[in-house]
Amino acid sequence: MSDNLSEVTRREFFRLAAGAGFVLGFHVPVGAARDLPKEGATFAPNAFIRIDGQGEVTLVIPQVEMGQGTYTSLSMILAEELDADWNKVRVEHAPPDEKLYANPMLSIQATGNSNSIRAFWKPLRQAGATTRACLVEAAARSWNVPAAECRTQDSKVIHDGSGRTLDYAELVGRAASVTPPKDAPLKDDSAFRLIGRPIKRLDTPEKTNGKAKFGIDALPPGVKFATLTKSPVLGGAVGSVDHRRAKEIPGVRQVVVLDDVVAVVGDHTWAAKRGLEALDVKWNDGPNGEVSSELIWSRLRSASKREGAVAKQVGDINTAFGKDAAAVVTAEYEMPLLAHACMEPMNCTVHVTPTSAEAWIGTQVLARVRAAVAKAANLPEGQVTVHNHLLGGGFGRRLEPDMAYDAARIAKQVQGPVKVVWSREEDIRHDYY
Structure with missing residues (x-):
C-alpha cells in the first residue's frame, strides 16, 4: 500500500504526539449546516451535543472505544459540565471529519497515544459549559430573571427564588435562538457530580448481552x-x-x-x-526476497552501535561512566518484533x-x-x-x-x-x- 494515502504516517503520528505542545487554537466546533436540526426538534449548539424534545442527550464522542472506556470517560466530561441527567445520556460514534473531530494533541482524527482524556479534557468541558449556558439563558428569558439567579442539575434549569424549574427538553427550541457565549465559566472541581465517582461504563450492558456491534x-x-x-x-x-x-x-x-x-x-x-x-x-518476491529475520537483526545491532540522537540530557554521562566510577555494568537488551x-x-x-x-x-x-x-x-x-x-x-x-x-x-x-x-x-x- 502506498504511503501517500494520508499526509500523516504512523511514524509522524507519534512524532506529533511527542511534540503536541505546538498544536494551538483548538476550539469547540460548530456542526455543519447540513447537520442542523429543524427548529424546535433538537438543540445542537456544537458538534458534540444534541438534546431532543424528549430530553434525551446524545453525546458525539470524537475518540473511539476499543475497551479502554473512552466512551464513558469522555461522556462524563461532557455530561458533567452540561449537568445532564446521566440516565438520559446516549453515545454516538463521531463521523469522519477532521475539521470537527481532530484530536487537538495530534491534529488528526485519531485515537492513540493514551491521550484521549488529556486531549479532550478542556474542549469537551467547554462544549458542555457553553451548551449549559445557552439553556440557562433561555430559561432566564422565559422567566424574566437574571441568568445568574439560575442553576442547573439533572437536565433541569432551576430558579430557587421562585421555585420554578424547566427541563432541558422544554428549552430546546428557545435555547437554539441564544448566541453561545465565547467563554462560558467551567465548574469548580468541588461541584463535580459525575467526575471522580465510580460510574458504570456505558458499553458494558451491550457487551455483556451480545448486542454490541463490532x-x-x-x-x-x-x-x-x-x-x-x-x-x-x-x-x-x-x-x-x-x-x-x-x-x-x-x-x-x-x-x-x-x-x-x-x-x-x-x-x-x-x-x-x-x-x-x-x-x-x-x-x-521482488527485491526483498532475500530479507530474513537474521538480516534485519544484524542491521539493527549494527545501527545500535552508532552514535544516537540525544532526546534529553541530565548530568554528565562521561563523568558518571569515567575512570572514577565505582562500577560499570554493561548489558544489551533486545525486544523481539511483536x-x-x-x-x-x-x-x-x-x-x-x-x-x-x-x-x-x-x-x-x-x-x-x-x-x-x-x-x-x-x-x-x-x-x-x-x-x-x-x-x-x-x-x-x-x-x-x-x-x-x-x-x-x-x-x-x-x-x-x-x-x-x-x-x-x-x-x-x-x-x-
Missing part, C-alpha cells in the same frame, strides 16, 4: 464474504494463480486477483477460507459502486480510512461513507488503514457488498511491527 459484525443486505492472502514478502507480487480446485468448493463465488493480493469470495466465511486454501498461488494480535481480526466490509463507496469497520483513524477507501475505489472522499464500530482491540494496529484499502480494492471487483476478514496467519504476517 466491525466484524457488520452485515449489510446481500453481503458476500471474503478472505485473502498477500505476498509473504514486502513488495512482492502475484506470479500466477491456479484457481481450478478453489472454484469446485461449494459456496465459492469468485476469485479476485490483484497485483499483490489474491482473495476468494464466497457465500460464507468457511467457503472463502476453504477456497483460499485450495488455491495454488506462486509469488514473485504483532499487535488484536482479539478481533482485521476486517472491513465495503460496497463499491461507480458513483459511491460505503465501508463498515472499527478503526482508530476514521478519516484516514475514508481516504484509503476513496483512493482504492477511485472516488472523491465526499462520495465515501464510513460507519465506525466498536473495536475488538486496537493497540495501534488500527492506526493503519491498510485493511480498508485492501478490502475496497477487492470490493471494486465484486457485485454488492463484501466482508473481508483476515486469517490469523495473514494478520500476524502483515502486521505493522
Whole structure:
C-alpha cells in the first residue's frame, strides 16, 4: 500500500504526539449546516451535543472505544459540565471529519497515544459549559430573571427564588435562538457530580448481552464474504494463480486477483477460507526476497552501535561512566518484533459502486480510512461513507488503514457488498511491527 494515502504516517503520528505542545487554537466546533436540526426538534449548539424534545442527550464522542472506556470517560466530561441527567445520556460514534473531530494533541482524527482524556479534557468541558449556558439563558428569558439567579442539575434549569424549574427538553427550541457565549465559566472541581465517582461504563450492558456491534459484525443486505492472502514478502507480487480446485468448493463465488493480493469470495466465511486454501498461488518476491529475520537483526545491532540522537540530557554521562566510577555494568537488551494480535481480526466490509463507496469497520483513524477507501475505489472522499464500530482491540494496529484499502480494492471487483476478514496467519504476517 502506498504511503501517500494520508499526509500523516504512523511514524509522524507519534512524532506529533511527542511534540503536541505546538498544536494551538483548538476550539469547540460548530456542526455543519447540513447537520442542523429543524427548529424546535433538537438543540445542537456544537458538534458534540444534541438534546431532543424528549430530553434525551446524545453525546458525539470524537475518540473511539476499543475497551479502554473512552466512551464513558469522555461522556462524563461532557455530561458533567452540561449537568445532564446521566440516565438520559446516549453515545454516538463521531463521523469522519477532521475539521470537527481532530484530536487537538495530534491534529488528526485519531485515537492513540493514551491521550484521549488529556486531549479532550478542556474542549469537551467547554462544549458542555457553553451548551449549559445557552439553556440557562433561555430559561432566564422565559422567566424574566437574571441568568445568574439560575442553576442547573439533572437536565433541569432551576430558579430557587421562585421555585420554578424547566427541563432541558422544554428549552430546546428557545435555547437554539441564544448566541453561545465565547467563554462560558467551567465548574469548580468541588461541584463535580459525575467526575471522580465510580460510574458504570456505558458499553458494558451491550457487551455483556451480545448486542454490541463490532466491525466484524457488520452485515449489510446481500453481503458476500471474503478472505485473502498477500505476498509473504514486502513488495512482492502475484506470479500466477491456479484457481481450478478453489472454484469446485461449494459456496465459492469468485476469485479476485490483484497485483499483490489474491482473495476468494464466497457465500460464507468457511467457503472463502476453504477456497483460499485450495488455491495454488506462486509469488514473485521482488527485491526483498532475500530479507530474513537474521538480516534485519544484524542491521539493527549494527545501527545500535552508532552514535544516537540525544532526546534529553541530565548530568554528565562521561563523568558518571569515567575512570572514577565505582562500577560499570554493561548489558544489551533486545525486544523481539511483536504483532499487535488484536482479539478481533482485521476486517472491513465495503460496497463499491461507480458513483459511491460505503465501508463498515472499527478503526482508530476514521478519516484516514475514508481516504484509503476513496483512493482504492477511485472516488472523491465526499462520495465515501464510513460507519465506525466498536473495536475488538486496537493497540495501534488500527492506526493503519491498510485493511480498508485492501478490502475496497477487492470490493471494486465484486457485485454488492463484501466482508473481508483476515486469517490469523495473514494478520500476524502483515502486521505493522
